[in-house]
Amino acid sequence: MSTVRVIAGLGNPGTRYDGTRHNIGFAAVDYLAAAHSASWKQENRFCAHAASIVIAGNPVLLLKPQTYMNASGKAIGNVCRFYKWLPASVLVVVDEFQLELGRTKLSLAGSAGGHNGVEDIIQRMGPAFPRFRIGIAPPNPTPMGMTDYVLGKFSPDETNTLANCWERILSELNLIVQQGPDLAINTINQRIQKNEPNQQEI
DSSP, X not given: OOOOXXXXXXXXXXXXXXXXXXXXXXXXXXXXXXXXXXXXXXXXXXXXXXXXXXXXXEEEEEEEEOSOGGGHHHHHHHHHHHHTOOGGGEEEEEEEEEEETTOXXXXXXXXXXXXXXXXXXXXXXXXXXXXXXXXXXXXXXXXXXXXXHHTSBOOHHXXXXXXXXXXXXXXXXXXXXXXOHHHHHHHHHHSOOSSSSOOOOO
């Protein structure tokens, strides 16, 4: 069973990207840090912001790469090399256009699925790391292009929807650390998730 030592939320640094759909990975680790009263520090050796928490007796490093999305693997690779951790010990939290807003799905490896941040990590470290995907899909078809949509900010209605999901999302992140991704995947991916418009299984 793999042990999660790092939870890396993906996003783009800078205030212009605050509140954007593509930065929901940053938001997730921000909420997790706040729940544990942890503070962020700039770690230049990692090219990232980092915070340390403990979940069920397990020390976990929270990470927000400051390299921009397309070079996320640089910061994560720096951490793994410094601590001599395997890629499988890194849980990557990422936005997912193919999932309804607020829905989540855990995978243990695989392709990037068109996500540039995940693709960069794969190119630098290989595909053997778990990904916790948080849905950002629009409720109805949007005329916006993919790039404009993911770099756009959440609407007030979307923000309200997510507000009802964060408690569950943080609970699932805690579960992954406590049980390990190999066991937690069954609970997370088979759970009928409440507070969402569509409760059908994926």
